[in-house]
Amino acid sequence: MKRGVAFIRGISMFGSKNYTKEDISGCLRHIENKNMKIIGMYGNDNVIFEKNDEIQYAAVGSKIEQCLAKTFNIDFSVTTRSLNTIHHLLDNFEEES
Numbered sequence: 001m002k003r004g005v006a007f008i009r010g011i012s013m014f015g016s017k018n019y020t021k022e023d024i025s026g027c028l029r030h031i032e033n034k035n036m037k038i039i040g041m042y043g044n045d046n047v048i049f050e051k052n053d054e055i056q057y058a059a060v061g062s063k064i065e066q067c068l069a070k071t072f073n074i075d076f077s078v079t080t081r082s083l084n085t086i087h088h089l090l091d092n093f094e095e096e097s
Contacts, residue, residue, distance in 0.1 A: 011045040
C-alpha cells in the first residue's frame with residue numbers, strides 16, 4: 001500500500017465550512033474499501049491515506065470530495081499528493097536553503 005495526503009481546501013477559512021476533525025474523519029470512514037484506507041488526519045483538513053495500485057491518487061481525492069459533499073451538502077475541493085512527492089518537495093527545498 002502506498003501512502004498519500006489529501007488536502008481539503010477551504011475548511012475553517014473565514015468562518016465557512018467549520019467542521020471538526022471528528023466530523024470529517026467520521027464521514028470518510030464510509031469510503032474505505034480494499035483499495036484505500038484512511039490512516040489519520042492532521043488538523044481537520046489534511047487526510048493521510050493508504051491506497052493500492054488499483055486506484056489513482058486523483059480518484060481518492062474525488063471519492064473524498066463526493067463523500068464530503070454528500071454528508072455536508074456543500075461542494076469541497078481536494079488535492080492529493082503521494083507521500084513520496086511530498087518527501088521529494090521537502091528534500092529539494094532543503095537543498096536550496
